[in-house]
Amino acid sequence: MSKLIEPRTVSGFRDYAPNVMIPRERILQTARNVYRSFGFTPIDTPAAESLDVLLGKGGDESDKLVYRVRGAKQEREEMGLRFDLTVPFARFAAKNINDLGTPFKRYAMGPVWRGERPGQGRYREFWQCDFDTIGTTANASDTEVVLVVNELFAALEIPRVEIRVNSRLILNGLLESLGIADKAVPLLRSLDKLQKIGREKVIEEMVREAGVSASQASQVLALAETSGTNEDVLRTVSELFAGVDNKSATDGIRRLMELLAVAAKTGVPEGRIKIDLSIARGLDYYTGLIFETFLLDLPAIGSVCSGGRYDNLASLYTKQVLPGVGGSLGVDRLLAAMEELKHPWLTGATTPAAVLILQLDADLLGEYQQIAKTLRDAGIATEVYPDTKKLGQQFQYAEKRGYRIGVIAGGSEMATGTVKVKDLTAKQETTVPRAELAAVVQKLLAGPS
Amino acid sequence: MSKLIEPRTVSGFRDYAPNVMIPRERILQTARNVYRSFGFTPIDTPAAESLDVLLGKGGDESDKLVYRVRGAKQEREEMGLRFDLTVPFARFAAKNINDLGTPFKRYAMGPVWRGERPGQGRYREFWQCDFDTIGTTANASDTEVVLVVNELFAALEIPRVEIRVNSRLILNGLLESLGIADKAVPLLRSLDKLQKIGREKVIEEMVREAGVSASQASQVLALAETSGTNEDVLRTVSELFAGVDNKSATDGIRRLMELLAVAAKTGVPEGRIKIDLSIARGLDYYTGLIFETFLLDLPAIGSVCSGGRYDNLASLYTKQVLPGVGGSLGVDRLLAAMEELKHPWLTGATTPAAVLILQLDADLLGEYQQIAKTLRDAGIATEVYPDTKKLGQQFQYAEKRGYRIGVIAGGSEMATGTVKVKDLTAKQETTVPRAELAAVVQKLLAGPS
Structure with a gap:
């Protein structure tokens, strides 16, 4: 070499x-x-x-x-x-x-x-x-x-x-x-x-x-x-x-x-x-x-x-x-x-997106991108994690970069038409119907970071 | 030289x-x-x-x-x-x-x-x-x-x-x-x-x-x-x-x-x-x-x-x-x-602003900038013409650059708290109260250019 x-x-x-x-x-x-x-x-x-x-x-x-x-x-x-x-x-x-x-x-x-x-x-x-x-x-x-x-x-x-x-x-x-x-x-x-x-x-x-x-x-x-x-x-x-x-x-x-x-x-x-x-x-x-x-x-x-x-x-x-x-x-x-001056625009975040959709199952990629599209269409920048790594690693990635919200959806969520929404700042997780996701995320993002 | x-x-x-x-x-x-x-x-x-x-x-x-x-x-x-x-x-x-x-x-x-x-x-x-x-x-x-x-x-x-x-x-x-x-x-x-x-x-x-x-x-x-x-x-x-x-x-x-x-x-x-x-x-x-x-x-x-x-x-x-x-x-x-392809984004306009406020009287500059601020605060980019040239010249300037709307206000408009709004595409002029200007302009801009 x-x-x-x-x-x-x-x-x-x-x-x-x-x-x-x-x-x-x-x-x-x-x-x-x-x-x-x-x-x-x-x-x-x-x-x-x-x-x-x-x-x-x-x-x-x-x-x-x-x-x-x-x-x-x-x-x-x-x-x-x-x-x-x-x-x-x-x-x-x-x-x-x-x-x-x-x-x-x-x-x-x-x-x-x-x-x-x-x-x-x-x-x-x-x-x-x-x-x-x-x-x-x-x-x-x-x-x-x-x-x-x-x-x-x-x-x-x-x-x-x-x-x-x-x-x-x-x-x-x-x-x-x-x-x-x-x-x-x-x-x-x-x-x-x-x-x-x-x-x-x-x-x-x-x-x-x-x-x-x-x-x-x-x-x-x-x-x-x-x-x-x-x-x-x-x-x-x-x-x-x-x-x-x-x-x-x-x-x-x-x-x-x-x-x-x-x-x-x-x-x-x-x-x-x-x-x-x-x-x-x-x-x-x-x-x-x-x-x-x-x-x-x-x-x-x-x-x-x-x-x-x-x-x-x-x-x-x-x-x-x-x-x-x-x-x-x-x-x-x-x-x-x-x-x-520690101006509020300098948050240290290294991502322009607010939401990370974690990848639990590679077969659900179409669903993840569909969820992401719903959020993007509502004006919320959203990344889909590209690999099915351990959730701990994916959360670490999200926190290091300054994502505000994680979205988690596996087989049971798919079956019930829901997703889990995790506020990464407040460390709180709620389960919401997919149809309500964009509204829930918008409300969370309007709150304090 | x-x-x-x-x-x-x-x-x-x-x-x-x-x-x-x-x-x-x-x-x-x-x-x-x-x-x-x-x-x-x-x-x-x-x-x-x-x-x-x-x-x-x-x-x-x-x-x-x-x-x-x-x-x-x-x-x-x-x-x-x-x-x-x-x-x-x-x-x-x-x-x-x-x-x-x-x-x-x-x-x-x-x-x-x-x-x-x-x-x-x-x-x-x-x-x-x-x-x-x-x-x-x-x-x-x-x-x-x-x-x-x-x-x-x-x-x-x-x-x-x-x-x-x-x-x-x-x-x-x-x-x-x-x-x-x-x-x-x-x-x-x-x-x-x-x-x-x-x-x-x-x-x-x-x-x-x-x-x-x-x-x-x-x-x-x-x-x-x-x-x-x-x-x-x-x-x-x-x-x-x-x-x-x-x-x-x-x-x-x-x-x-x-x-x-x-x-x-x-x-x-x-x-x-x-x-x-x-x-x-x-x-x-x-x-x-x-x-x-x-x-x-x-x-x-x-x-x-x-x-x-x-x-x-x-x-x-x-x-x-x-x-x-x-x-x-x-x-x-x-x-x-x-x-x-004559894409609609290539309008040929040479201004990013939609509204030109014409200058009739240099003493009214404060009023003109105040009107402009009202429009800007409503998200409408607005230019104030810098000189008191003949109105015909100012309109020419507006049309050459692709302004959509002209705003005209002289002594009589000031006295009545109104302005004249001229749709430069449709060539139509209306007189409106200053308080309603932003709404009127927004409505005009939402129409066909």
Whole structure:
């Protein structure tokens, strides 16, 4: 016999076993349902894109992250694996927007790949789950993004979240009024480090890297540090710009106010949305609304759903201007958080079915599958154990996998048209007529697990 | 302004626009639901595996098909993209089966990549959708596979299918009784060409390639050509082996008989399952049941769901013997077939939502989102148009995308607590109280589209 091949995964890649995959599919299905409920439509793009599409203008960080792909018979790589779903969407939009028309609302879900150093909870393959509206600058779309996030976490049964919103328009306005609008890039890069290195070091870095005065840096920082209730923050900022007549800032404030008003009207609970002017994220990309979503019971894990408004999605590929706004759910980070929070979806069960029909007699297989079909037709996922092993072994199998109910039927049950139903959680067994089985099981499953 | 990058996809790869993606997601969700209803559990494995895992013993066809992947900073490729979901499952099983225990029933869905020449309907990236039971040789599992396929096509609303089943055990039995069991590989390779090159050429090839006599070849062919009802075929084959006492053939016949009996008992319609001894597929792999699924209204497109029983899934990676049986739905081929058959799921709609709320007045956005929420809470996906464009443009948008219903509400509707509901198919408009909107819409959607 020849040597065995070690069945390992490549470093930074991983398998999803059933106990993780079951809640993961539930998360994806929940996101899909929520996105669809708002009229976002699915699209899909290939895992691999040509390198020039992926790397864009090149020379940036992404170049080092992108996995190269070549056919076995090719000499050189001409394509690479996508590192996010935004670049492929930009390429897709440039190619297809004339057919699709605007506004265009899409969601996309799938794996992305980054050749980064793997580590605790950091993998080279992970899923993204994005939704975007392009082709309109309407604040209705910004507002909707936040409503989607709110509904998403309600549907995920994680209501204790805080959606922190900000607008790049406000900071831009301040920079304009200070005459340092051209320093936005290095200033925001420094501001992004506020939590990590503290205000003094941020000011030092702004002076050093952006070439602004300490006073200018302090004012940028003061804006970011504006705190209090949403009303407090909006009042403070409105006062700050009262005498300045800065269009950008006025717009930003108005849009956030409208967003809060519509959200309140639509029943988003008080406190769910929080204006946080310190949020800086992804400077080169975002131009208006920006947001991050934190779990109140596990804020340290970072934002689990982020996004914002951008001026022009597809400018690398088309002259058509495609403004957009959207968000991205970090599926794998969320899953890790749910594990830590002992979320009820992570039951540890390794079966998606609730009922196991035990096999007492191979000659009764037709009966067992008939019983199973009755249950399946009633919407109850049901497995028939494939072998006539000892009942103890079959029960062990059922319990290890997390089946809730066992159904037992031998010759005497067949003769009387009954089955035994065993509640594997409560360890209780009852005999019921076959015609009543589905109703009995449904009632048991509606009870506590 | 710098030069634009052409937004093309790589040759052999494609985008899925909403009109295709909506039915595709429905197919995947249907398969997922059916697999789960039988107790198959989801797993996922990485897109990329190490080359030694992927290529196995090497030197075969797959080597030429596998896309090589390397990190930007790596010199050499050490991994490749999976070309099916079976090799990764074998690797997964070898790695994890001791934790998971047997029997183990899994499904997996995802893209696979093959560096083949692309062509009409042939892509280098396509989806597979597999389900398998490993760790048992029970005929209950073989039978279940066929039941799953039957339920799958019922759920896909394609009842006019024929599931053609065969058993490699029967042919093996014949070869044993003829003393040419060691010629199975070249014989089956020739037999597989029966439809293409005809019986005379197949016999010639068997004589030439397998080194059997013309009489032996004729007997192999005669078995494959046995035709008639399932009862006819089983009777003919039983008679053929009546005096021979061949365990393999007897087993194969018994297992097929049992499969048919259980299927009939479980309500699989007469004629859905057809014994077809000419099915030869994947010789090196399958050892028992083999099956293919044909669409009665489009047989020429080939099998849309195939599979069978194999002796030992993971022998390349572990000494543990893991017999299994399973099937694979060809999602993209099925989608192509559904398009050709004008299947009702392919409506051409590019929205997953049914209702569009038109925007008459930006100040009423809160009201619009409130109305939308009422509908969403009732399970009706609803989009709010983001801009206050002319109503004609908004209706155009709704009709182009396939919205079924438009909701219109301006100042006068707000004042009276009503909304206008427009059936975009029937071109009829009614005014209803807001409190009754969800019920009215549900009723309209239940009607013909």
